[in-house]
Amino acid sequence: MKRDSTAQTLLVATLLCVVCSVIVASAAVGLRHFQLENKQLDQKKNVLIAAGLIEEGVAVSQQEIDRLFSEKIHRVLINLKTGKVVDSSVVDVENYDQREAASDPARSQSIEPVADLARIKRREKYAFVYEVVGAGGSVDQLVLPIYGKGLWSTLYGFLALASDGNTVRGITFYEHGETAGLGAEVENPKWRAIWPGKQVFDESGDIRLEVLKGHVPPTSPDVKYKVDGISGATITSKGVSQLIRYWLGPDAFGPFLEQFHQQGQGTDA
Ligand SMILES: Cc1cc2nc3c(=O)[nH]c(=O)nc-3n(C[C@H](O)[C@H](O)[C@H](O)COP(=O)(O)O)c2cc1C
DSSP states (O other): OOTTSHHHHHHHHHHHHHHHHHHHHHHHHHHHHHHHHHHHHHHHHHHHHHTTSSOTTSOOOHHHHHHHHHHHEEEEEEETTTTEEEOTTTSOSTTOOHHHHHTOTTTEEEOOGGGOTTOOSEEESEEEEEEEEOGGGOEEEEEEEEEEEOSSSEEEEEEEEETTSSBEEEEEEEEOOOOTTTGGGGGOHHHHTTOTTOBSBOTTSOBOOEEOSSOOOTTOTTGGGEEOOOTTOHHHHHHHHHHHHHHTSTTTTHHHHHHHHHHSOOEEO
């Protein structure tokens, strides 16, 4: 075959494509393990930030995150319908991937449009709850995974509640695709600093916590339930209100929180 023939050019181009695809595919497979590890580490870090156990922006080593997480956090898997803890006889708790379960028809259930406040269409049957263990082994806080649609994307985060199951201790969003400077301000520590101390439920047990459009008037009698909106990002702000309303409501963590209020959690055999 001539060096500058069409056949030779095609052969070289094909070989180059094959070699490059093999390199890219091997890199993707080889790095998958590290990506997963990094993702898990990021989640642990966000649970700790939501609970106020590490400060955002301060460099914390992987070892320190692992140490704090294993010392302070007790992760339990909840059957959302019953609100009870499930153990490994029911689900492989250690390897349970909540995100994957949410899109698996066998491990999730569809949500009626009228009840789908978070606009997620399906929700997993089992969800993790991260209990922050205080002195003497009591549950000091609950960190709940929350997610739902903003304007462009699904926002994933954690909401930390005090041991009354009502007072917010912190909120984080660790994954979303909202616009930088607008919806992405959900990550801004200044906005998130408004949340601690807010109340979720009123005396009748109704969910009142919400993000307003604009500022909360300081004299408003409802100031303990209301959070300032993110300016120019009313749709993302509304999404945050709605996803909280969904996840703390009767179709998600409601049964668990109700039992937690009453007597602490039970177990699903
Ligand atoms: C390029 C572009 C990106 C936007 N990104 C967001 C966003 O991430 N979140 C959001 O709520 N609104 C976003 N908006 C604005 C919305 O379209 C809408 O105008 C806004 O949510 C209304 O909020 P406001 O009443 O506070 O202005 C974006 C607008 C443009 C033009």
